[in-house]
Amino acid sequence: MRILVLLQQILDPAGLMVNRKAGKVFINREDYLINPADRRALDAALAIKDSAGAAVTAASVGPARAGDALRQARALGANRAIHLLADSADEAITARGLAALCNSPTLGGFDLILTGDSALDTGAAIGPRLAEALNFAFLGNADQCSLAGNVIRVVKAGGKEVHAYEADLPAVVTLSRNAVVATRYAHGGNIITTYRDPDAVETMTLADLGLADSDLQPVTAERGQSFPPEREFGKQVSLEEIAQRIGRG
Secondary structure, three states: EEEEEEEEEEOHHEEEEEEOOOEEEEOOOOOOEHHHHHHHHHHHHHHHHHHHOEEEEEEEOOHHHHHHHHHHHHHOOOOEEEEOOOOOOOHHHHHHHHHHHHHOOOOOOEEEEEEEEOOOOOOOHHHHHHHHHHEEEEEEEEEEEEEOOOOEEEEEOOEEEEEEEEEEOOEEEOOOOOOOOOOOOHHHHHHHHHHHHHOOOOEEEEEHHOOOHHOOOOOOOOOOOOOOOOOOOOOOOOOHHHHHHHOOO
């Protein structure tokens, strides 16, 4: 069983200040943390690792700072961490890169992909795009997930009702940031060892995965320009003129 967990970083909300009067958001302290929903996905993957003996690989697409999230994943128990260096956060580029990573013959493929349902800051959701690109089954917004043989089962709450779904592997599952998963904390010794190990995180570029330059361009949609007709300003009339118009009608 091989599990891939996708992680992304977001700005720590504690370092942001919202000025409602000015209508602006100010960054007082630029600190980053693992997207909460992605952290739930990592905890779920490590729980499956403990119960089913799975091998967990953590991956992230982004600038150099994303390597910190991957080192945290290694300290928590991930077997491997891969950092795809990319300047753009475009969802389409990220999906292409991760799909190429999953299809890479050197990695041997993955049976289960876990990630958060969306980014807390931008609302970006990579799970559906990736499932479509890989032709995997997709189960989204899970509050719980478990593995039974070759079947992944998820539970999600909808108001007062609770629904359960399952799918055969391979599959992509996204977890909500409120997912019921035991939170893990890294041992201090693991943290020190991971940050001292220069090979704790493997780095590669999207080009290393065989993506062409055209695949690395953000997707933009051309929209036609249409403008409303010029506004016709009304004219001021007296009450008598209004009464006359009504009388004529």
